[in-house]
Amino acid sequence: MIDLPIPRNDIDGLCADLDQSGYCLVERWLEPDAVSQAVTAIHRQANQTVPEPDRLADVEDWVIRDGDQWVLLLVLESELDHLITHRPALDLARHLLGQSIHLSGFSAHVVHPGNQVMELHTDQWWLPRPTMPGTEPFRPGDASRSVAYFGSPDPAGHPINPAAVINVMWALTDFSEASGGTRLVPGSHLSGVEPDPSVAWNVVHAEVPAGGAVIWDARTWHASGANTGNSARIGVTATYCAQQFRQLQNHTAAIKPGDYGALSDEMKQLLGFRLFSSYGATDSFEAEFSRPGFLREML
Ligand SMILES: O=C(O)CCC(=O)C(=O)O
Numbered sequence: 001m002i003d004l005p006i007p008r009n010d011i012d013g014l015c016a017d018l019d020q021s022g023y024c025l026v027e028r029w030l031e032p033d034a035v036s037q038a039v040t041a042i043h044r045q046a047n048q049t050v051p052e053p054d055r056l057a058d059v060e061d062w063v064i065r066d067g068d069q070w071v072l073l074l075v076l077e078s079e080l081d082h083l084i085t086h087r088p089a090l091d092l093a094r095h096l097l098g099q100s101i102h103l104s105g106f107s108a109h110v111v112h113p114g115n116q117v118m119e120l121h122t123d124q125w126w127l128p129r130p131t132m133p134g135t136e137p138f139r140p141g142d143a144s145r146s147v148a149y150f151g152s153p154d155p156a157g158h159p160i161n162p163a164a165v166i167n168v169m170w171a172l173t174d175f176s177e178a179s180g181g182t183r184l185v186p187g188s189h190l191s192g193v194e195p196d197p198s199v200a201w202n203v204v205h206a207e208v209p210a211g212g213a214v215i216w217d218a219r220t221w222h223a224s225g226a227n228t229g230n231s232a233r234i235g236v237t238a239t240y241c242a243q244q245f246r247q248l249q250n251h252t253a254a255i256k257p258g259d260y261g262a263l264s265d266e267m268k269q270l271l272g273f274r275l276f277s278s279y280g281a282t283d284s285f286e287a288e289f290s291r292p293g294f295l296r297e298m299l
Pocket residue numbers: 109118123180181182183222223224225235237
């Protein structure tokens with residue numbers, strides 16, 4: 001029986017919880033002012049009915065389904081960007097994934113009262129599983145959400161994939177069982193399989209105050225909970241992936257020409273502009289950062 005993570009702020013303890021349980025809980029990394037500014041930014045984006053034409057991207061900007069609201073592509077929102085480059089959060093991400101990482105996605109998940117509970121899942125279902133020579137291979141190009149390998153959440157007795165992704169979900173309101181805090185299956189990151197949705201697995205409910213965070217290894221079985229309260233639960237997730245994986249949101253395409261020049265090298269790296277041994281090139285294979293075609297003409 002493992003000790004379940006409790007909310008804390010020290011990196012060593014958080015790393016140990018992440019390794020052991022597949023998730024960790026941050027008690028408070030954000031001051032109340034930063035929380036309220038972030039909430040204002042989320043409301044500003046979420047309450048619009050059409051995407052601002054001069055904002056980032058030509059993608060569906062929010063989706064509300066069964067009480068779940070996603071506010072997508074939040075990069076370059078001034079009240080939120082500091083969450084992406086938050087040093088301890090990046091330290092934890094690099095502890096799990098290694099040094100060269102990208103921001104895979106940056107979105108708010110607003111869980112409204114009376115929402116429909118999400119099914120447990122992992123966030124790297126697309127990564128081919130190790131297979132024994134001579135057995136039917138998992139073809140990477142056939143990966144889809146409907147091709148899942150179910151099993152128990154116990155540690156596998158055979159090699160499994162490393163974590164390729166980590167989620168840092170910032171709590172902008174209190175997370176509790178009643179507010180729809182993230183549900184997690186401790187230890188399931190070592191199972192190498194996905195949760196069978198027809199089974200009622202034992203879960204823990206992440207409980208952290210506003211200003212804290214829930215951080216999980218993408219292999220960990222998880223989902224949001226049921227909000228039985230009377231106000232929305234707001235989380236903002238910075239998802240990081242190792243540099244060789246495709247990002248959830250296409251940040252390199254979403255950046256406006258005028259914004260590219262103002263990005264710090266760290267932000268260019270995180271958004272996916274830094275070349276990885278020629279991968280991601282748009283012009284010279286030797287360039288440090290790639291530039292989309294329209295930027296090559298402008299800069
Ligand atoms: O909103 C949450 O608590 C969890 C969201 C989730 O499952 C996900 O982003 O994959």
